[in-house]
Amino acid sequence: MFDTFADLAADRARYDRATAHLDAPLALVDLDAFDANAADLVRRAGGKPLRVASKSVRCRALLERVLAMDGFSGVMSYTLAESLWLARSGVPDVLLAYPSADRAGYAELAGDAKLAGAVTVMVDDPAQLALIDASREGGREEIRVCLELDTSLRLLGGRVRIGARRSPLHSPADLAELARLVQRRPGFRLVGVMAYEAHVAGVGDAVPGAALRSRAVRLMQAAAVRAVRSVAPELEFVNGGGTGSVQHTAAEEAVTEVAAGSGLYVPRLFDNYTSFTGRPAALFAMPVVRRPGVGVVTVLGGGYPASGVAGPDRLPQPYLPTGLRYAPQEGPGEVQTPLLGQPADDLLIGDKVWFRHAKSGELCERFDTLHLVAGDRVVDAVPTYRGEGMTFL
Template sequence: MTPRTSRGADRARYDRATAHLDAPLALVDLDAFDANAADLVRRAGGKPVRVASKSVRCRALLERVLARPGFAGVMSFTLAESLWLARAGFADVLLAYPSADRAAFAELADNPKLAGAVTVMVDDPAQLDLIASARAGGTQEIRICLELDTSLRLFGGRIRVGARRSPLWEPDRLAGLARAVTRRPGFRLVGLMAYEGHVAGVADAVAGRPLRSRAVRLMQTAARGELAVRRAAAVSAVRAVAPDLEFVNGGGTGSVQHTAAEAAVTEVAAGSGLFVPRLFDHYSSFTGRPAALFAQPVVRRPGVGVVTVLGGGYPASGAAGPDRLPVPYLPEGLRYDPREGPGEVQTPLLGSPADDLRIGDKVWFRHAKAGELCERFDTLHLVSGDRVTAAVPTYRGEGRTFL
């Protein structure tokens, strides 16, 4: 596990490092980022970690982590992003979601470099039809990955736990689509993915909620056991159709060590574990160090125990709720006004630390999710120790907003 440093010491470091910069701004603590990366590799137990780009959204940091032993390949989130990364030199890009981007498929089918670097996701024959119709004369073979639905189904399927992703739950249905891919010219089946979000992305040790946490742990134990058996059967069924399958991808930040232990899995995926946003604070399987933060400036002091910062209303995706909001992190002890919350253009913060803050001081926040922070900022200031060592563009800073 990667030990946390003192929050007070971190605040002092970040304030010193960015004293010459006006907020709003975003930073990545490279000491924490690198420690988190090392912990992911340790938990993967010798299997390569494919980095999820949606949780980073910064080319410089993708390059940094891929230069480390133990990481190999990118898991992307749109086809346009996949082609952009491949054009920039990323040689192994797995698109984790099906696409309907006909123009991008036409480019993929017409470019040997891109076709060799990018693998696209399919879980329905209709997606193959769309790709074939979009070729526009392109002759390159399209690399295909199939996705197995990982949801836990109870009581004959009447209860489902897990994200609604692929329709392919049964191994024989997955093998059926594998046969459809191998029979069609212009496609090559190279991979299988099974992302268990209900295991990898749900906190199981939430402070103050012992009963819910225990229920989550029981669910995850059952889900891991069921999926390990079904995933092995699915891999065996698909390999019977495509013996040269290159990879079987699974896992996520919260389940790296469990998924990597399955013999059928050849690689694991992770991304949020590099930044460690607030949604990843309450896991029994690992403890990371918060590495990505943003600062908002104090612009008002409405009264005793209150300051107002500029902006800050950056909710994360998912079902709306308090856990999707950024959290004031430094100085420790600030909280939202429950009648206002984080606002579009201003955010009042309550608590005794407010009385020590002056106009222009920075309040540091943590986003609820990882890469979505980068949709709000065009630059990440990279901090090592108490110095900014570089300022690198996010996807947004490079003029790229893929989704």
């Protein structure tokens, strides 16, 4: 991050003024930063439409805000139940990014023309097609299908793997073979291909070799799309991306749209990029409840680790005031968190300490409301998915 100490102090003062009437714990989204981040994603996409990843936002009001901006079109969802909920709420284009085993959801999808026209499901195995057919319960609507290509790199005969373990479709030939199966199977329509660069999208581009790995993915993407179009020339979209690779993905001619979401909130895992600098837009505050001694305060709660491989980078970051750190033998706790550092001596009981979380939308699983801040005022309070009673995973 490139903010100066004075900038950070001004942000802290602004957030404290905006929320002076609110008790912590609370979460906020700085709309000025959020909108600036959205504009930067559009700039980096170079004219290709952006599909917003809902798992990185998990708030309908903010999804609607993004979709109303030029450059954004469609939602990438993470469960079938969420996809149907969004479609029923009026989102006309929802791409489910992960295969589902939700039989009740498939029955609803197959029995409703509006939902079937709005939602595209992800498939990477013939067994998933069989599960969908077995779930139809008499529903005859055609199911829109997207195939996912695995873009992880396997080296030394597969003994070394770079990237997430996602689809079993590892080559253009694998993808084309499943495309032929979909084309021959009644009740399905192949409309898209996704090749999500999970191994570069969330990894800082300062990491050695990232550019070379990214280029290898681009070449495989292009070959895969050619293979599928030879089977299904009517493909509607080819999706790729992730916040960390937007500009690189957009430069690939075969890709028609780019997915991104974390770049709106800019959690701490996105600090290690040289190609873009986002503004932290989503924060949470915990109240000081104890002053155990010199150079230490205790805040309520704060133990919100992110998913993924356990490590310090998955923990929230004490952010404002600057200079606070965790007690090394305790870390962030379930119900209380000691914080060390000189700024602790200036904090009073009831003061707020502001944190940045590690992974984007996971913050919204902890809070039912996001307070939207413009300047130094809270201008709205909107429910998260949790606040609407929706906990999809």
